[in-house]
Amino acid sequence: MSENVKEELQKLNNRLDRCKYRLDAAAKRDDQSIVKQFKVEIETINKKIAKMKGRQQHTVGNQGSEVLRMPFKRVLTKAEQADMGKFKKSVRGVIVVHPMTALGREIGIKEMTGYAPQAF
Incomplete structure (x- = not known):
């Protein structure tokens, strides 16, 4: 948005x-x-x-349908959440979705989740 x-x-x-x-x-x-x-x-x-x-x-x-079409997703660990800059640099193309954002509510996630084109 x-x-x-x-x-x-x-x-x-x-x-x-x-x-x-x-x-x-x-x-x-x-x-x-x-x-x-x-x-x-x-x-x-x-x-x-x-x-x-x-x-x-x-x-x-x-945006939600684009994110959900990505082939890989998983919940982020506390360490990854703590250092987001380092995490985003290490995983190219990752989209991080927080459950309290409009996008997070739209796709119905309960925890901070990362979506990426390849496994991370």
């Missing part, structure tokens, strides 16, 4: 919060034209957020 998608999603969520706050203020003032304007804007932002989350989910799903 690219940082650009995360940043854009965060900006949309911030904009949504601002609009909801302004909608509440306009509703308290009983300004119907402004209320209608913000309701339309909130609906538009919600649609954009849903689209971005769908794109994010699609990307993670593609």
Whole structure:
């Protein structure tokens, strides 16, 4: 998942919060034209957020299928986890997946696992 998608999603969520706050203020003032304007804007932002989350989910799903197609995988030892730099240099092409990341949750791992094209 690219940082650009995360940043854009965060900006949309911030904009949504601002609009909801302004909608509440306009509703308290009983300004119907402004209320209608913000309701339309909130609906538009919600649609954009849903689209971005769908794109994010699609990307993670593609990454998960790519990782699962790799011919070799195994759970990493504590020593390998402790010195990740050394481990990644010694095993070329390894992809390390943590269970708490979106990718880790997507593929359903319970421990930090390494995926590689050849045995390590």
